[in-house]
Amino acid sequence: MTTTETSTFCRPLTGPPRLDEGAVCRLVQDVVAASFTVPQEQMRAGSRGCAPAAFARQVAMYLTHVVLGLNYSATGRRFHRDRTTVAYACRVVEDRRDNPQTDVLLQALEDALGAFARTRVRP
Numbered sequence: 001m002t003t004t005e006t007s008t009f010c011r012p013l014t015g016p017p018r019l020d021e022g023a024v025c026r027l028v029q030d031v032v033a034a035s036f037t038v039p040q041e042q043m044r045a046g047s048r049g050c051a052p053a054a055f056a057r058q059v060a061m062y063l064t065h066v067v068l069g070l071n072y073s074a075t076g077r078r079f080h081r082d083r084t085t086v087a088y089a090c091r092v093v094e095d096r097r098d099n100p101q102t103d104v105l106l107q108a109l110e111d112a113l114g115a116f117a118r119t120r121v122r123p
Contacts, residue, residue: 024117025064025078032060035109046080055096058089059106065090067113 033043033056042053043060057079064075065086072083072090079086097103 028063028113029060032056058092061086061089062093063109063113067110067117
């Protein structure tokens, strides 16, 4: 075989199909909704909603910012919120991490979503 020929055995292996940031953001919302037992409709609602739904949405925005590395503006666009709302959500979640139970849950979500995102998000 010459160097100009391509062998099917020499092709580089490809990893799993990659998802876009929007799909991963939706996954974050779904995982957080399930973890906080909040209906997905409430997570995606345009209004604040009840306190548990609002906090779950704040957690999802926080995880999107921290795990995916999206800035506040990009995260806000994914959640149909303003960048200042995302900044506020991140402060609220950071303050709530003082509670050991909340911190354990958030760390588990960060670890799981981070492992998934590292294999699926486009560089």
